[in-house]
Amino acid sequence: FEDVDFPAALAHEPTRHFLRETGLPEDGFLFQLDTDVPLPTLAEYYEDERPDVFTPDQLPRDADHLIRLGHLIEDNSLIVDGATGAILDWSEPDATLYALNTDVSTLAFTLWLLHRERTIDESLSHELTEEAYDQLATTMTQTLSKVDPTGTAPGSEWHYWTEMFQDEAGGVL
Template sequence: MSTTDTGTKTITLPGEALDPYVTHPPTRHWLTGPGLPTDSGLFTFEALREDGHGVGPRTVAASTGNPAGLAADLRDHLVIGALRDPAGLETESILLDGATGEVSTSCLFDDRPDLMERLPLAPSLAALTDFAAATEEMAARRGRFASYEGRFGPKAVKGMTRHLLALFEEGADGEVPPFWRMAALIRPLALVAGPPADAALALDLPGRLLDEEFGQGRVVRFEDVDFPAALAHEPTRRFLRETGLPEDGVLFHLDTDVPLPTLAEYYEDERPDVFTADQLPAHSDRLIRLGHLIEDNSLVVDGTTGAILDWREPDATLYALNTDVSTLAFTLWLLHRERTIDESLSHELTEDAYDHLATTMTQTLATVDPTVSTPRGEWHYWTQMFQDEAGGVL
């Protein structure tokens, strides 16, 4: 039976629970000795607990409803855990090759097991544990990344990327799996902006960051005459005046017709046949429409609090989108930066492992904006769009 060491929050297994599928000596030693973390921001290994299906980890064949359709090289792999998104949802399963110790991921399809494919995750459990620890240390600027404490901006991001990639290359003999390559290239981007001195907004974006990313003339800055009286939140007004927003932000298109309308004014003047006043939110006269998102969504800012919201036309509901205008600007910058990185690598990120990229982007955004970590089942525009592989968002 699996046992949990509550002091160190790890799961270990007795040797007999690994028979007959785990024959690789270093892997047996790791599972019976150091063990695996019960839970972390990236993974969960709850599958190693006894769950009523018998003692020890289950094979892929025992975990799917149609084992006859499985590829031969998948049947005896063990399901030991799963990747997690910021909301705690399990995404892809983590598989262990008991003969070689290699770790991979796959989506388990009960109805179409023939479509299951493995993506490499780590050459060993030891490497997997170390890679996860290094990523967490980078995000928290501690341990091997303690020297970056208090450092933000593009130079710090480049340094952390090089450092993290070097650690992964050393642990994987130069063949860094896609998940960790993405972690090295994308996760440090969360540290391009630091906290502002006056804490009026969540982030202090480096000067000219948006101009350098989107190009001169592609970032719109507003004047006070452009703001309706309903936009009373001064930090938001100041950000829109001094920093601005990109006119075309991949998934977001800024309204350049000024002055900016409230949501109530927008539907009254531009689309009176879509919603009447009584169908809009009760406080629509203080919601200022900044622009539109694809898939019939409007991006609005609460003129009183500065919160950024998604007005979703299909279900006529307001949803949280970003904490404030600074994290909105970071989101648009992150999307554009990811595309630029992917193009420079001949689209390796999107072609190699799109699901891994979507998870990495969501984790990165959640680092700076807690709005992204929505409760299970609740709509959140950015995370839904990141996952839209067919739409080619990333």
């Protein structure tokens, strides 16, 4: 990303620095970044791209400080809180924000884990048993929870990445 891509609402300097200097994959497994236009706030995204889906009063109260990085699967958006740098999942069906990652660096690590899983799966797809799939999902979930406990802390009822790692039936693992 370049500075011109960032809305004024992205005030969290470590996030700006990471996105500018390191970035994220543009077309990752389970998500896609919106790189064709400057990053919109969640409020701008719904005003400009999907005005028939949500009205401003149906969005989270801080929608003008939440920046949409792109979309996740199943009507979910990848969001960064412009003030704190926290990475969130905006679920359209639930009209709810969920904690996803502590920051963009742990998001990048999660994406790397997913990429590694896909590589293992592709190279050993005929040799992995159901038990091996379960162990791989457990190992990845445990690794992620040690590096980034966001969403797996007590009181968290749901976590996107954990669900994805364990969704063998959905074809993720």
